[in-house]
Amino acid sequence: MSQIFIPQNDPILAEVLAAYEFPATLLGAVRYGQGHINDTFCVICQPQEGDAVRFILQGLSSAAFPHPEELMENFIGITSYLREKVIAAGGDPMRETLSLVKTRDGKDFYTDGSGKVWRLTPFIENTDCFQSATPELFEASARAFGRFQYMLQGYPAATLHETIVKFHDTEDRFAKFEAALKADKLGRAKDISADIQFVLDRKDDCSVALQALREGKLPLRVTHNDTKLNNILIDRDTREGICVIDLDTTMPGLSINDFGDSIRFGANHSKEDEKDLSKVNFDIELYEAYTRGFLEGAKGSLTPAELEYLPWGARLMTLECGIRFLTDYLDGDHYFRIHYPEQNLDRCRTQFKLVADMEAQFEAMAAVVRKYA
Numbered sequence: 001m002s003q004i005f006i007p008q009n010d011p012i013l014a015e016v017l018a019a020y021e022f023p024a025t026l027l028g029a030v031r032y033g034q035g036h037i038n039d040t041f042c043v044i045c046q047p048q049e050g051d052a053v054r055f056i057l058q059g060l061s062s063a064a065f066p067h068p069e070e071l072m073e074n075f076i077g078i079t080s081y082l083r084e085k086v087i088a089a090g091g092d093p094m095r096e097t098l099s100l101v102k103t104r105d106g107k108d109f110y111t112d113g114s115g116k117v118w119r120l121t122p123f124i125e126n127t128d129c130f131q132s133a134t135p136e137l138f139e140a141s142a143r144a145f146g147r148f149q150y151m152l153q154g155y156p157a158a159t160l161h162e163t164i165v166k167f168h169d170t171e172d173r174f175a176k177f178e179a180a181l182k183a184d185k186l187g188r189a190k191d192i193s194a195d196i197q198f199v200l201d202r203k204d205d206c207s208v209a210l211q212a213l214r215e216g217k218l219p220l221r222v223t224h225n226d227t228k229l230n231n232i233l234i235d236r237d238t239r240e241g242i243c244v245i246d247l248d249t250t251m252p253g254l255s256i257n258d259f260g261d262s263i264r265f266g267a268n269h270s271k272e273d274e275k276d277l278s279k280v281n282f283d284i285e286l287y288e289a290y291t292r293g294f295l296e297g298a299k300g301s302l303t304p305a306e307l308e309y310l311p312w313g314a315r316l317m318t319l320e321c322g323i324r325f326l327t328d329y330l331d332g333d334h335y336f337r338i339h340y341p342e343q344n345l346d347r348c349r350t351q352f353k354l355v356a357d358m359e360a361q362f363e364a365m366a367a368v369v370r371k372y373a
């Protein structure tokens, strides 16, 4: 066999690839996608005849996921459940949910010498993964995320592990920010007082959804919790959201957060790390398209209180994500992958600009939900 291409001749990647039996000649692996957390590679194989066969190989981030075996248990439980639902609806389970390729010794994942967990999934072909979208595509993604939540309504939530403890506990995110600020490990705080003040001024907001949960107004459901536009694959032919991916944080949560995180990422026309904040604007038309699609996908399953709190979901997920980027910046950038030193600060600032825009348009956001509820 000729030599396969492996980035920087990475010996760990070579070890991981050797743990799998591929159906055709292995050509190589290249870094893939724009995720901030896992190490994602596209693995390419060439059969003697016909098109290349691709796979997605992912090394789970040890910084994000302290118990990867539990995460994989969730992954298997959720994808098996969705598989049955897709089959029952007459769909194609190999395109409409993720599946795992087993290792040579029949395991669902491979653990390398350092304890890092790797999984291999078939590449879902003839799809696109977007970083920004037209209103039509954004609405299609919303239908798919709404449907995802709807399909998991009957899932035994108590069997799911909490892969990241207090993941969307915004009060806890605020407390972690305060701790990072106090430690100020790299002496970065002195130059970012406006960003710090933005968070401090919104301490009370951090309790809004959690308080509604504590009061029993909002129900816990099985939610995705990371509903960025690039966590959905859009079918190239139908332009519908065919597969929800990145299931690593699917666990009990709030429906308003799944709505909100999509709005945070997709209801604007700028990059998440755009430096020119004049280009970062919340777009209420995209918000409206998403609202329409999400409610259609959820098929009337949301309660009146959940509907009422949807705009808060958008505001809070955006604020929380900004707080998380800022905390990581203060802490020395250990969590979110960065490509240049100030990237987490840039990311934080876009989020805060979007929060300010949403605060200014909050009434209009609520009116949009009422229009489609």
Ligand code: ADP
Pocket (backbone or CB within 6 Å): 032, 033, 034, 035, 036, 037, 038, 039, 040, 056, 098, 121, 122, 123, 124, 125, 129, 230, 231, 233, 245, 246, 247, 248
């Ligand atoms: P991260 O947690 O780092 O965001 P993801 O699971 O979202 O990792 O994967 C990163 C990117 O890889 C996705 O945004 C998507 O572009 C691509 N991807 C992941 N799984 C598949 C798949 N099975 N088929 C096609 N593309 C995929």
Ligand code: GN1
Pocket (backbone or CB within 6 Å): 034, 035, 036, 037, 038, 064, 225, 226, 228, 231, 246, 248, 249, 261, 272, 321
């Ligand atoms: C991360 O994994 P990825 O890139 O899809 C993060 C989300 C953040 C998002 C910000 C497990 O998502 O919570 O909202 O970055 N995922 C995890 O872009 O922390």
Ligand code: MG
Pocket (backbone or CB within 6 Å): 035, 036, 230, 231, 246
């Ligand atoms: Mg992702």
